Amino acid sequence: MEHLQTKAILLNQEFATKKEAIEATGQALLECGYIQPEYIATMHERDQLTSTFIGNMVAIPHGTDGSQQFINQSGLVVLQAPAGVSFDGNPVKLLIGIAGVDGQHLALLSKIAIVCSELTNVEAMVKATSPAEIIALFEGVEENV
Template sequence: MNRTILNENNVVLNVAKETKREAIARVGRLLVQNGYVGEKYIEGMQKREESLSTYVGNGVAIPHGMPEYMRYIRKSGLVVFQYPEGIDFGDGNRAYLLIGIAGKDDEHIEILAGIALVCQEEENVLKLRQAASKEEIIEILTDGEQDD
């Protein structure tokens, strides 16, 4: 995962508590702001959440758009939001990390696989939750990879 997909402009620490809908909109707005997707992609993220929760376990949710909204992806990108108080994702699930993804073409599979590998380890998720800097988040998610 290179720094065009994940960089310091894509990480937000210590976000105040808000609803799941507000949090997903916030994630989508940063994807839009950083040029990864068009505005309409946020609608697809909300619809995805309405049809199937993007909570993946270990305190992590990965909001992303429905397949029919993939045409609004301009380039692959990843944004990370850290919520110390967590976001209620229903069914007793609380997400402390929201990782928004926009994968161009087949890159979404590669991006999801990379996130899944890191976040399957509770120790890594705890480090991400407690990270005090954007660089720490990037290092953990890229597993110390060098810039491409």
């Protein structure tokens, strides 16, 4: 997956709160150069509008519709949180932060949804011991689409 790099995968993260988890996801996007700092605030706004929890222990923190000016380039980050963090009572063990320009976020969301619709894929990513294992799961889906 061209938008998922080894440096964008953080293993064994721990978060006390949903807010902390969203902040860390935004920081990862920022450190990869995908976004400007202002985008992180829109990620918090988005989750307040509607939860970014999508089921199967996965949340997809991302910005609001008006946040495109804060995106430098499309990309995603994956934060593994094996101990879990509560998203409004729902356990989340995998956070996938996205930033997409020119509608690319829809294609990214589609790929994420395909991978994460299978609980076995999510469980494999939560147990992964290297970024390569997570990238392989996403690439395997691309080959089958």
